[in-house]
Amino acid sequence: MTALTDLTLAAAKAKLTAKDISAKELTQAHLAAVAGARSLNAFTTETPDKALAMAEASDARLAKGEGGLLEGVPLAIKDLFCTRDVESTACSNILKGFKPRYESTVTQNLWDAGAVMLGKTSMDEFAMGSSNETACGGPVTNPWRRQGSNSALVPGGSSGGSATAVAARLALGATATDTGGSIRQPAAFTGTVGVKPTYGRCSRWGIVAFASSLDQAGPIARTVEDAALMLTAMAGHDPKDSTSLPLATPDFAAACGTSIKGLKIGVPREYRVDGMPDEIESLWRTGIAWAKDAGAEIVEVSLPLTKYALPTYYIIAPAEASSNLARYDGMRFGVRVDGDGLTGTYEDTRAAGFGPEVQRRILIGTYVLSAGYYDAYYLKAQKVRRKIRDDFDQAFTQVDALLTPTTPTAAFAAGEKSDDPLAMYLNDSFTVTANLAGLPGISIPAALDGDGLPLGLQVIAPALAEERMFAVASALEKAAAFDARPDVWWAG
Amino acid sequence: MPDCPYTLPGATGDWEVVVGLEVHAQVASKAKLFSGASAEYGAAPNSHVSLVDAAMPGMLPVINKFCVEQAIRTGLGLKAQINLWSRFDRKNYFYPDLPQGYQISQFKDPIVGEGEIVVELDDGETITVGIERLHLEQDAGKSIHDLDPKATYVDLNRSGVALMEIVSKPDLRSPQQAAAYVRKLRSIVRYLGTCDGNMAQGSMRADVNVSVCRPGAYEKYKAKGDFSHLGTRCEIKNVNSQRFVALAVEVEARRQIAILEDGGRIDQETRLLDTVKGETRSMRSKEEAHDYRYFPDPDLLPLEFEQAWVDEIKKTLPELPDEKRKRFVAELGLSDYDAGVLTADKERADFFEAVADGRDPKLAANWVSQELFGALNKADKDLSDSPVSTAQLGKLIDLIGDDTISGKIAKDVFAKMFETGDDPAAIVEREGLTQITDTGAIEAIIDALIADNPKQVEQVKEKPKALGWFVGQVMQQTQGKANPGAVNKLLKEKLGL
Numbered sequence: 001m002t003a004l005t006d007l008t009l010a011a012a013k014a015k016l017t018a019k020d021i022s023a024k025e026l027t028q029a030h031l032a033a034v035a036g037a038r039s040l041n042a043f044t045t046e047t048p049d050k051a052l053a054m055a056e057a058s059d060a061r062l063a064k065g066e067g068g069l070l071e072g073v074p075l076a077i078k079d080l081f082c083t084r085d086v087e088s089t090a091c092s093n094i095l096k097g098f099k100p101r102y103e104s105t106v107t108q109n110l111w112d113a114g115a116v117m118l119g120k121t122s123m124d125e126f127a128m129g130s131s132n133e134t135a136c137g138g139p140v141t142n143p144w145r146r147q148g149s150n151s152a153l154v155p156g157g158s159s160g161g162s163a164t165a166v167a168a169r170l171a172l173g174a175t176a177t178d179t180g181g182s183i184r185q186p187a188a189f190t191g192t193v194g195v196k197p198t199y200g201r202c203s204r205w206g207i208v209a210f211a212s213s214l215d216q217a218g219p220i221a222r223t224v225e226d227a228a229l230m231l232t233a234m235a236g237h238d239p240k241d242s243t244s245l246p247l248a249t250p251d252f253a254a255a256c257g258t259s260i261k262g263l264k265i266g267v268p269r270e271y272r273v274d275g276m277p278d279e280i281e282s283l284w285r286t287g288i289a290w291a292k293d294a295g296a297e298i299v300e301v302s303l304p305l306t307k308y309a310l311p312t313y314y315i316i317a318p319a320e321a322s323s324n325l326a327r328y329d330g331m332r333f334g335v336r337v338d339g340d341g342l343t344g345t346y347e348d349t350r351a352a353g354f355g356p357e358v359q360r361r362i363l364i365g366t367y368v369l370s371a372g373y374y375d376a377y378y379l380k381a382q383k384v385r386r387k388i389r390d391d392f393d394q395a396f397t398q399v400d401a402l403l404t405p406t407t408p409t410a411a412f413a414a415g416e417k418s419d420d421p422l423a424m425y426l427n428d429s430f431t432v433t434a435n436l437a438g439l440p441g442i443s444i445p446a447a448l449d450g451d452g453l454p455l456g457l458q459v460i461a462p463a464l465a466e467e468r469m470f471a472v473a474s475a476l477e478k479a480a481a482f483d484a485r486p487d488v489w490w491a492g
Numbered sequence: 493m494p495d496c497p498y499t500l501p502g503a504t505g506d507w508e509v510v511v512g513l514e515v516h517a518q519v520a521s522k523a524k525l526f527s528g529a530s531a532e533y534g535a536a537p538n539s540h541v542s543l544v545d546a547a548m549p550g551m552l553p554v555i556n557k558f559c560v561e562q563a564i565r566t567g568l569g570l571k572a573q574i575n576l577w578s579r580f581d582r583k584n585y586f587y588p589d590l591p592q593g594y595q596i597s598q599f600k601d602p603i604v605g606e607g608e609i610v611v612e613l614d615d616g617e618t619i620t621v622g623i624e625r626l627h628l629e630q631d632a633g634k635s636i637h638d639l640d641p642k643a644t645y646v647d648l649n650r651s652g653v654a655l656m657e658i659v660s661k662p663d664l665r666s667p668q669q670a671a672a673y674v675r676k677l678r679s680i681v682r683y684l685g686t687c688d689g690n691m692a693q694g695s696m697r698a699d700v701n702v703s704v705c706r707p708g709a710y711e712k713y714k715a716k717g718d719f720s721h722l723g724t725r726c727e728i729k730n731v732n733s734q735r736f737v738a739l740a741v742e743v744e745a746r747r748q749i750a751i752l753e754d755g756g757r758i759d760q761e762t763r764l765l766d767t768v769k770g771e772t773r774s775m776r777s778k779e780e781a782h783d784y785r786y787f788p789d790p791d792l793l794p795l796e797f798e799q800a801w802v803d804e805i806k807k808t809l810p811e812l813p814d815e816k817r818k819r820f821v822a823e824l825g826l827s828d829y830d831a832g833v834l835t836a837d838k839e840r841a842d843f844f845e846a847v848a849d850g851r852d853p854k855l856a857a858n859w860v861s862q863e864l865f866g867a868l869n870k871a872d873k874d875l876s877d878s879p880v881s882t883a884q885l886g887k888l889i890d891l892i893g894d895d896t897i898s899g900k901i902a903k904d905v906f907a908k909m910f911e912t913g914d915d916p917a918a919i920v921e922r923e924g925l926t927q928i929t930d931t932g933a934i935e936a937i938i939d940a941l942i943a944d945n946p947k948q949v950e951q952v953k954e955k956p957k958a959l960g961w962f963v964g965q966v967m968q969q970t971q972g973k974a975n976p977g978a979v980n981k982l983l984k985e986k987l988g989l
Contacts, residue, residue, distance in 0.1 A: 208549045
């Protein structure tokens with residue numbers, strides 16, 4: 001029999017409904033896995049008591065033939081989500097000890113669907129990073145290692161803890177958030193599936209804000225269908241978020257496995273960047289072949305402004321962050337370091353509370369919004385952002401979805417890029433565009449590179465066309481038949 | 493172009509002032525602008541604070557439609573352009589009473605654009621003052637510095653309360669004009685019901701922008717809208733009464749003139765009015781001014797609505813003071829002065845209209861504006877604290893009308909009403925003030941008078957003006973209760989005049 005932690009979310013759901021297994025034993029198996037994997041540092045807070053109580057409640061509902069979409073399914077929650085009475089810190093010292101008296105809309109939706117909370121996962125501080133090395137609780141280690149090597153690799157970021165928890169089979173799925181690639185890039189680095197839905201699908205209420213116009217919550221899971229099930233439960237209109245879309249949520253899982261015959265899949269030529277490893281290039285070609293085999297028509301398209309996406313992102317995101325993070329002033333919650341007068345207290349609190357990457361982005365953001373620089377940076381970036389959106393609109397008049405690699409490289413070594421912010425930022429080259437345009441994107445594990453590390457393919461769809469995106473992703477998933485998994489070197 | 497109404501003489505020649513006002517008017521709304529928390533005044537500290545108001549992590553603003561409607565109503569009342577598309581921006585700065593670290597305001601695209609209001613001055617003249625814009629914004633909390641020598645306490649009850657910032661053009665030319673503008677603006681928002689106008693509680697406060705220039709410069713600015721003809725302005729923050737607005741203009745103008753006459757330069761800065769010393773003090777200079785880093789709030793969608801909604805709101809606008817004043821003159825036959833006094837404030841107009849309902853409007857106007865307002869003024873009371881109700885004053889007028897009491901007695905009754913709050917009928921009854929209209933009783937008194945005073949009878953036949961003596965005698969004997977008309981008529985008959 002398959003270990004309970006090896007089940008897919010969909011399979012576990014079927015077994016729970018059939019009463020083959022109980023939510024309690026499923027949860028216990030995962031709690032044991034979590035406890036055994038502390039060396040990965042994926043979790044910042046474990047909530048075993050809460051998990052067991054929730055599992056027992058699920059079992060009671062299941063016994064009565066009741067239960068929601070995710071009844072009894074154990075999940076990990078990114079620490080960016082505020083969870084009632086459970087420390088929620090965005091992995092920042094400035095929020096140390098902060099236990100909200102409220103529950104984010106997305107996590108509440110999951111609990112309402114019957115899901116079980118295993119704990120909170122590590123992330124880059126305030127979701128700023130691509131390697132999970134800026135977390136105040138120390139870096140997360142990728143379960144995958146290069147063949148024949150014991151050196152630690154990063155799991156990607158900022159949702160590195162969530163991706164690790166799913167890849168190491170510590171949870172059936174995990175919540176994550178994506179501002180410039182923070183779901184899709186760690187999914188690609190860990191051989192998991194990560195979905196960033198259309199901006200506005202998931203409520204941002206109760207999620208610690210990084211860059212409001214870019215942030216979106218989404219799931220990380222082990223299959224496309226699992227991710228679709230989770231997203232169905234997470235999404236939905238929320239009147240408490242003015243940017244939440246007032247739309248009903250489709251049954252995303254139903255879209256998985258539907259035919260993509262006759263769909264036009266675009267391949268954007270600008271994503272073929274200089275210095276891209278041959279393996280990424282060949283993975284992309286393979287993906288194109290899979291889509292063709294599934295009956296799709298491949299069309300080369302142009303997104304001419306692609307090269308401006310990263311600089312645009314690194315103006316808009318820090319600008320919004322510099323303002324969003326102003327509330328962490330030591331006055332009402334979190335950490336306060338008393339200094340010389342009010343200004344001294346602000347300075348000392350924020351110097352002690354924020355790590356270097358967060359400080360860097362606050363400085364960049366403050367600069368680009370300053371009088372005399374606003375027009376040259378922020379305003380211009382907004383204009384470019386609109387043009388990037390126009391690029392996509394234009395492309396989607398010709399094609400139904402786009403296929404690209406998720407990242408320009410496989411997972412890299414811990415410490416390799418942490419001293420070079422610009423090299424780190426390049427990780428997001430293929431993913432930031434979807435955030436700037438508000439589009440849904442998915443990363444699926446497609447193959448291993450020469451070192452035995454997973455590589456991801458990305459499907460980007462027009463706004464609100466998640467169902468089509470899931471159909472394409474599941475066709476590629478089927479063709480890839482990716483069944484590699486990391487050796488369990490961390491246990492015990 | 494009329495002459496400048498206010499010049500200040502200097503050693504080097506005359507100076508004129510140019511004033512523009514930014515008035516912050518709290519929207520009369522039960523809930524705050526972006527959270528459901530109560531906006532009620534006077535609650536225990538920090539008892540009206542939602543998670544959004546306290547800027548807890550992950551909290552998001554959601555616009556209060558009622559507040560938007562009040563801004564539109566106010567815009568319509570200011571005869572201003574209503575912008576169907578506007579946007580909220582963040583104004584970033586750090587302060588403990590600003591939990592978000594930014595104030596949500598409207599910077600580039602306000603909900604209301606240009607308008608104008610007609611302002612009545614004390615001398616009866618009127619001026620038209622341009623409105624530059626009106627925008628919606630959040631109020632900050634309150635810092636309390638005097639509870640503890642070392643600590644500052646913060647009350648967030650006000651944090652997030654909806655304000656309308658109403659910005660005038662620099663069209664005001666004297667302390668009196670500035671005060672009159674605030675008075676009129678207050679009157680309009682109170683008529684509209686969009687702000688209670690309570691300046692003592694801070695529901696309305698003004699930032700006063702003052703500059704000085706030489707005669708002729710203002711006209712040059714007006715001709716082409718070229719601000720370079722005007723002097724450097726200073727902003728006096730948070731002035732909370734009409735009187736202090738006038739004081740701020742005057743003392744700030746004098747300060748600037750003194751500097752300029754000494755060959756100095758005015759630095760653009762923010763200043764505070766010390767109402768005790770009668771001077772303004774520097775708060776922060778331009779160099780110390782915040783760089784607010786305004787940018788569109790990404791948590792909110794642009795504020796968009798249909799013209800149809802504006803039209804609907806327009807239909808529900810009450811009669812505003814200017815229209816009411818015209819109607820009082822044209823339809824009720826009041827003097828322009830009385831109409832002005834009675835419409836200056838919605839409460840006054842409402843009071844008058846209730847008293848005048850079904851009665852002689854001129855008589856009602858007289859009793860309300862002369863007697864009642866006079867008595868209130870003397871007692872230093874507001875109309876809202878009037879011991880005499882509209883029904884009571886109306887009844888008093890009715891008692892005159894049906895000859896129960898004379899106008900003269902009515903004044904005594906009114907004085908007692910004002911003192912006790914009793915009904916006029918009860919006072920008349922209790923004090924036995926009912927007018928004697930029984931001609932028989934009056935006749936008897938007159939007959940006796942004629943019989944007892946032959947000398948006076950002789951005199952009055954030669955000098956009819958001496959009739960007053962007889963009237964006085966009758967009144968004296970009846971304690972003023974005899975109907976004066978009846979007395980006059982009977983006396984003339986009996987004396988053969």
